[in-house]
Structures are given as C-alpha cells and as structure tokens.
Amino acid sequence: MAELATRLGVSASSIYHHFSGRTAIVEALRARMATAIDPLPLDGSDWGEQVGRWMRGYRRALAEHPALIPLLNEQTMTAGPVLHAYERIAILLRRTGVPVREVVLWIGVLDCYALGAALDLAAPDEVWRLERDDLPTLGDAISAAPRGRDRADEAFGLGLDALLTGLRTRLAAG
Template sequence: MVQRRRRLLDVDTIVDASLACVDETGRLTMADLASRLGTSASAVYNHLSGRGAIIEALRERVVLAGMRIPPLDGTDWTGQLAAWMRSYRDALARHPRLIPLLTENTMTGGPVLRGYDRVAALLREAGVPAREVLLWISVLDSYALGAALDLAAPEAVWRDGDGELPALDEALRAAPGGPRRADEAFEIGLAALLTGLRHRLAAATGPVTG
C-alpha cells in the first residue's frame, strides 16, 4: 500500500494558504485551512498557536510588505505621514477581504507595532499632545482601511438616479470614473486630514513647521 506523503508545513506555507482562503472566501477557519493544506488543525498549531496568531502573521505579511515606515529623518512630517498612508492603503487594497479580520484582532506582532511606534513618534515630533497621539493614529488607521475598501469597490458604487436624484446624478456625471474616483477621493480626504491636524496644532501651540 502506497502512503500519501503529507505536505511539509512551515509558517510561510501556512500564511500563503491562509491568505488564499481569505482572498477566495473572505473568511478563515482552521477547518478550511487544514483542508487546503491537506493536514490537520493540530499540525498547524505546531507552527502558529491559533487563528489569532495566523491573522497577525497575515497582517505582517500584507501590511509590512507594502507599507512605507516613516524614517523620522527630520523631513516634512506631513509628507512622511502622507507617504505612510498611501502605502498602507495600497497594501490593504491588494487583499480587501482581509480587512475585516484585521480589525477584529488585537495587534501583537513586533514588526507591525514598531511601525506604529514610528508613527506615534512622528506625531509627537509634530507637536501632537501625548493624550491625542493614539486618537490620531486611530483616525488615520480608520481612513486607510476605509479607503482600501473603496479602492476595491465596484466601478459603479452608486446607481444612476434616472432623473429622480438630480444632485446625485450631476455628481456622478462630473466625477472621474473607475479607480481615478477612489484615488482622487483618497487624496482629497488625506489632504483634509493633514490640513486639519496642522490647523489644530497651530491653534494650540502657534505655527507648526514642516
């Protein structure tokens, strides 16, 4: 009798299969993952402690692979934040079905947290009070997540109103189509966020440099 060879497992193989599950189905269960790998859930646990650990490995794979971490080199802080936000949004948009899973899990991965530590340091250097740093990180994080979902949305997000919705119909006709709409909307919102932050800091402490 010929025995079927089991697929050799390692963390990268498990993460590859997990990402494929999420991209195809929008969910991640240990049963589905084990079936895709041709092994048992207990074999997966030998490499990653559970579903939460797998999601954090996915976060590290997807987000860190494309995210531009602020260099903290003394250059324009708004430019550094904008570059981080653009790269974050683009990385997430490649796997939009992963986003709901990321938001339900506590971030624990060292490399990911070090990236957020850089952002926190950049905000402090810009003059953001310590009490508001995490609040602004939450604002920026939420915006990047939503913008990534928008980039992955269907081209026709709103149907034509057939004359019954004149203001919306005018907006639909005037707006750029396809990915340009999502890109331009992201840039408008990003500029508004950063301008709002600069004005808030200026109102509290006087003119802000950078």
C-alpha cells in the same frame, strides 16, 4: 482551521504545529502585511509628506488583501512589525507637536481612513447608479466624477489632504 487547512492542502494539525490558533494566524498575516509598507523615515522632512507616503503604502498593502481587513479589527494587535510602525508614527506625531493624549487618537483616525480607503479600492467601477430623475444634483455629480480606480485614488488624496490640513490647523491653534 479545517477550511484553511483544506485550502492549503494540509491537515489542521499541521497548521497547529506552526500557529497556536486563529489569533496567531491573523497576527502573522498582520505582521507580513506590515513588512510591505515602507517605514516612516523620521529624517526631518515634512511630517505631512511622511504621513502621506506611509498612508499610501498602508492603503496599498491593505487593498491587496481586502478580506483581511475585518479580521484585523477583531482582535488586539500584538504583531511586532506593526507596533514598531506605530511607534514611528507616534514619534513623528509627538515631534510635530501632537499632545501625547491625542497621539493614539490620531493613529486611530489614520487607521480608520486607510482601512476604509482600501475597501473603496475593491468597490465596483460604478459605485452609484441612478435610474431616476428626482436626484438631479447627485446625478450631475456622479456624471462629473471619475470612475473606478481613478475615483478611488482621487477620493483618497482629497481626504488625506483634508486630514493633514485639519491636523495642521489644530496644531497651529495650539
């Protein structure tokens, strides 16, 4: 708290006047981040498109605050706006045919993917550097791939398509 107070130019006691502690601060940050994500419309449009739009917004919101990502995973989620967003995802997944037992599992998969993809946006433009000749296939792949934000965006789109295709395949198989 002392470090946060110093960065804000206030006393630690003034922070405790507004928040009961670190957990409450993290939940407030989580709730604020959630308000930057457009909610799922639940309007009957294609569920894959709805999830895709939500995931892109989620990734964008997380990417604006990459240092927050580890904190979000350290504690139980209680922030109302976030839980309401997950309720909408749960509704959409159930309407889509996801078994109730798998709904939270799929939400976890989406969370993992969005969190990792947001961190990928913070990666350097040159993620891999080969200064050797014994990895020719990897070297060719690195040379052929886009760099920087384009690489991160294309990788996110590719992975999101794979996730949604996998879910569609599971649902079709019954």
